[in-house]
Amino acid sequence: MPYILKNNKIDKRYEEKFFEIVRENLPDEKIELFNYLLKIKTDIICEFLTNGKFEKEKADKILSMIFSIRRHKEKILNNVNDEILKNSFAILADNKKSVEIRIGRFLELFSYDEIIVKRDIALEILHFYEPEKIVLWTSWVYRQDNGTGCLPYMADFLKRTWDGNPYIMPFSIREMNDEIDYLYELSIKNGLNLKRPYGADILLSYMYSDYVYKMVYAESKSLSVGVPDGFTLMKKLLGIEKLETAAIS
Numbered sequence: 001m002p003y004i005l006k007n008n009k010i011d012k013r014y015e016e017k018f019f020e021i022v023r024e025n026l027p028d029e030k031i032e033l034f035n036y037l038l039k040i041k042t043d044i045i046c047e048f049l050t051n052g053k054f055e056k057e058k059a060d061k062i063l064s065m066i067f068s069i070r071r072h073k074e075k076i077l078n079n080v081n082d083e084i085l086k087n088s089f090a091i092l093a094d095n096k097k098s099v100e101i102r103i104g105r106f107l108e109l110f111s112y113d114e115i116i117v118k119r120d121i122a123l124e125i126l127h128f129y130e131p132e133k134i135v136l137w138t139s140w141v142y143r144q145d146n147g148t149g150c151l152p153y154m155a156d157f158l159k160r161t162w163d164g165n166p167y168i169m170p171f172s173i174r175e176m177n178d179e180i181d182y183l184y185e186l187s188i189k190n191g192l193n194l195k196r197p198y199g200a201d202i203l204l205s206y207m208y209s210d211y212v213y214k215m216v217y218a219e220s221k222s223l224s225v226g227v228p229d230g231f232t233l234m235k236k237l238l239g240i241e242k243l244e245t246a247a248i249s
Helices: 012-025 028-050 056-064 067-079 082-093 099-109 115-129 150-158 173-189 199-219 230-238 241-248
Strands: none
Touching: 012 150, 012 173, 012 199, 028 056, 028 082, 028 115, 028 199, 028 230, 028 241, 056 067, 056 082, 067 115, 067 230, 082 099, 082 115, 099 115, 150 199, 173 199, 199 230, 230 241
16 A cells, blocks of 8 residues: 555645645744754653653653643553653663664553553654654554544645545554655755754644644534634644743743
8 A cells, every 4th residue: 555645646736735825824933933842842851761760750741741642641640650651761762772672662561551542652752752763653643543643634635636545554663754754855845944853743733733623613613713723732732832831931
């Protein structure tokens, strides 16, 4: 089965219009702000993984920065003992091991029932621990089990040639890296100022916030009044909304 974006036919007219709209709504100053806050997040996670001691309060803070697992946070901290938490995070910190090995060992050791939650924790922490090497791939980006997420949502805008088959395939880390590389290629070609290692994170969060708003608006115009603006939603998705306040103060 083909990639969602890479090696798939993209309609040039839709591609140009898509990036024109994104450029209008995602100005350079906002991109720079996101880059700044995401670097702070990397610093916090690196310090947590490498300081040599485990503190539950800091684990609480780290988990609070992962959007997709926040409603599970209290249950995790109350039910997974400190030794398992400590050893699980130590596995992620061992950059002498491959990404695949670290994820596999983390999933095996981390005693929590929901596999998607565990996977999101591992992949988000790994991305911000080694952002130049490991791409962001949490469930809101793309879920292989049901083909949902902002990556296929983006493909709907760019391809316009969908043949009715679901966007489901057994992605590997390498294949997801290829997809993100292709996103950077498309962005550069179309004049969108996205730089590694966080540019793709910013674009993906923009697409997901667009999706959330449109789904709520389609359901009820009155409900959409209570939905945060797009940039606030992006900060929540990326787990950096509280970092902006801290950086300002």
